[in-house]
Amino acid sequence: MEHKFDISDVTNRRLSTLARHLEVSTMESSVNEGLYASITSGFDGNSNSVFAHVVKAPEDPILGVTVAYNNDPSPVKLNLGVGAYRTEEGKPLVLNVVRRAEQQLVNDRSRVKEYLPITGLAEFNKLSAKLMFGADSPAIKENRVTTVQCLSGTGSLRVGGEFLARHYHERTIYIPQPTWGNHPKIFSLAGLSVKTYRYYDPATRGLNFQGLLEDLGSAPSGAVVLLHACAHNPTGVDPTIQQWEKIRQLMRSKRLLPFFDSAYQGFASGNLDTDAKPVRMFVADGGECLLAQSYAKNMGLYGERVGALSIVCNTADVANRVESQLKLVTRPMFSNPPIHGASIVATILRDRNMYDEWTVELKAMAERIISMRQKLFDALQTRGTPGDWSHIIKQIGMFTFTGLNKEQVAFMTKEYHIYMTSDGRISMAGLSSKTIPHLADAMHAAVTRTL
Numbered sequence: 122m123e124h125k126f127d128i129s130d131v132t133n134r135r136l137s138t139l140a141r142h143l144e145v146s147t148m149e150s151s152v153n154e155g156l157y158a159s160i161t162s163g164f165d166g167n168s169n170s171v172f173a174h175v176v177k178a179p180e181d182p183i184l185g186v187t188v189a190y191n192n193d194p195s196p197v198k199l200n201l202g203v204g205a206y207r208t209e210e211g212k213p214l215v216l217n218v219v220r221r222a223e224q225q226l227v228n229d230r231s232r233v234k235e236y237l238p239i240t241g242l243a244e245f246n247k248l249s250a251k252l253m254f255g256a257d258s259p260a261i262k263e264n265r266v267t268t269v270q271c272l273s274g275t276g277s278l279r280v281g282g283e284f285l286a287r288h289y290h291e292r293t294i295y296i297p298q299p300t301w302g303n304h305p306k307i308f309s310l311a312g313l314s315v316k317t318y319r320y321y322d323p324a325t326r327g328l329n330f331q332g333l334l335e336d337l338g339s340a341p342s343g344a345v346v347l348l349h350a351c352a353h354n355p356t357g358v359d360p361t362i363q364q365w366e367k368i369r370q371l372m373r374s375k376r377l378l379p380f381f382d383s384a385y386q387g388f389a390s391g392n393l394d395t396d397a398k399p400v401r402m403f404v405a406d407g408g409e410c411l412l413a414q415s416y417a418k419n420m421g422l423y424g425e426r427v428g429a430l431s432i433v434c435n436t437a438d439v440a441n442r443v444e445s446q447l448k449l450v451t452r453p454m455f456s457n458p459p460i461h462g463a464s465i466v467a468t469i470l471r472d473r474n475m476y477d478e479w480t481v482e483l484k485a486m487a488e489r490i491i492s493m494r495q496k497l498f499d500a501l502q503t504r505g506t507p508g509d510w511s512h513i514i515k516q517i518g519m520f521t522f523t524g525l526n527k528e529q530v531a532f533m534t535k536e537y538h539i540y541m542t543s544d545g546r547i548s549m550a551g552l553s554s555k556t557i558p559h560l561a562d563a564m565h566a567a568v569t570r571t572l
């Protein structure tokens with residue numbers, strides 16, 4: 122299925138921007154005269170604005186939920202939209218180990234605020250690659266991996282997408298249906314053509330494995346395939362290790378290029394190495410791949426915008442040349458990445474003691490989310506809510522893809538002040554023992570009302 126964000130759109134848009142730019146420069150003197158006239162005669166409200174034609178854009182389907190939530194004065198309101206971890210008290214969490222690392226950084230008077238290199242903090246890059254590919258990864262030892270620090274997961278996907286659009290022969294990327302709502306926009310604006318492969322089966326609320334194999338099997342040789350490394354968003358449905366192995370074999374035999382998006386390492390199983398397994402399987406076969414890593418969720422560094430793009434190549438020489446080109450993507454985009462968040466991550470990853478503390482805190486977050494699954498499931502059972510809700514306990518990671526439809530979601534927001542994305546995804550990380558009864562009441566009412 123062709124996605125509505127198409128490369129031809131982007132190209133057309135770029136061309137028309139260019140055309141407008143050329144027009145403007147040839148007409149510059151008359152424009153300046155017009156501008157001068159309006160300055161001297163004064164502005165009369167909106168109509169004179171050079172932006173008067175700009176239409177109001179809709180809010181983002183995910184981050185816009187938080188905007189709506191913030192505007193609701195109700196004391197019982199609940200934000201289960203964005204995937205952001207909350208404590209049992211409903212508060213955002215700064216990990217203890219992050220506070221410790223920050224304290225260390227602040228106390229170190231030798232630290233300065235100079236620009237980082239275009240590729241970011243070298244130690245952070247090294248440690249990030251190790252975190253995903255494993256301490257004894259042959260690809261790392263053979264210097265076949267280039268890692269560049271980017272603006273969190275989103276920025277890493279975007280830089281990777283632009284690199285592919287410039288230097289890779291096949292400009293089509295296949296993304297799962299459904300997927301994180303920002304994926305199609307990121308890749309089409311990067312210059313790739315976006316298509317989808319079947320992933321989720323609403324009937325079983327599980328993986329449509331057959332559909333996935335068929336769609337990837339009929340993709341053109343060399344096409345890029347976006348894979349969620351673990352804890353698929355929004356469905357919470359991951360392939361089993363056996364299924365991953367089949368996907369790997371198919372992709373390698375068809376020379377499909379894997380692009381992993383890892384935004385939840387540690388959140389699926391509670392263990393960083395277990396969650397890295399699918400990626401490691403693809404690296405162990407000696408083939409090439411891309412990886413976008415985010416520390417937003419697993420280290421709770423959301424607003425620090427810390428992430429990395431790794432490209433695993435088959436020789437050190439290729440990796441070196443690839444890195445030189447990644448710098449040409451980054452430099453005109455954001456020049457070089459921010460220093461603070463990457464320094465926090467490097468401080469934690471380099472120190473055995475801090476690393477261990479992080480894994481304990483991460484596991485506690487993952488376990489709290491898992492306990493919310495059980496509690497919500499039990500609450501619906503107690504209410505006798507019609508339907509099979511076992512997917513709430515089966516699904517993995519931050520989200521439950523409830524199966525509630527748009528109307529039911531709108532009803533829950535209107536009547537119960539519960540905010541979630543319109544596809545029925547709820548962030549389990551936003552729930553607490555206190556808020557579960559309210560959510561279960563709302564779900565029960567939404568389901569029984571529309572029966």
Ligand code: KET
Pocket residue numbers: 183184202203204205272273274275276301303349354382383384415416417423428
């Ligand atoms: N990939 C996936 C799959 C993902 O869910 C997110 C964020 C990102 C990448 C990017 O995260 P970053 O903050 O750029 O490192 N998802 C949550 C937040 C958002 O939409 O921005 C979400 O789905 O709620």
